[in-house]
Amino acid sequence: MSIDPIGTYVRDLRCSLRVGAARRWRISREVRLHLESSVEDALARGETRERAEREAIARFGSAEETATGFNRLRLRRRVYLRRAAIVAVTASATIAGGSATVWALVSPSTTPAAAHPMTAASHRHVASHAASSHHASRSRSGTR
């Protein structure tokens, strides 16, 4: 057994972790403190340090398995973030497209009559029809 089995364990764990530096530091620290507490409790029960360290590590599980648990977590987080990004981009595109369509339909400035001869002609036709109707109704009311 090595001189510092807990140190060796934590080093092995750190090497197997596929996480960022801050998380790796936090995990290493938590695991080291856990193992040290476990050893202290065993020493208080009267066990030898060597036996206490061996049992603490055995109860904790292998460094590879523990690292796999954390690495899976990171993978799941990455998948989640990728999905969230896809949803955000799709939602933004839909909202932008919808807004543009609504704006085009309700805003007269985006469909200027001059830019559309057919529309301009329609406008003139409607205006002249309205004027003639108004004139006719005034004439009728005048004859009464």
Place this chain on the structure above:
Amino acid sequence: MASAPELQGHLDGLLLAVLHGGPRHGYAIAEELRRRSGGEFDLPEGTIYPALHRLEQASLLTSRWEVVQGRRRRVYALSRLGSEAVGERVASWRAFSRAIDAVLAPVAAETVP
């Protein structure tokens, strides 16, 4: 004794239940889990940390470094969301447990002397 695969899927609920009693650091959580189960859970202690980190990422737990009995510890506590989740998990477990009991009961009546 329940092994790690048997406990898979229940670990999150068990951790939330332990933290329902108040904030604890990882080692204390493992100890409390062992004490409450009467040593029935044969779970590598290392498996609780990824679960704690996962629950924290899901906003069910909060954590921070604190000095406990002269040592710096990462102490975990239930968030408001976590407190709500404990209740839901207990209700869900009771329903599941009742259903399992109902299925097993006739067999148990025949086989148990």
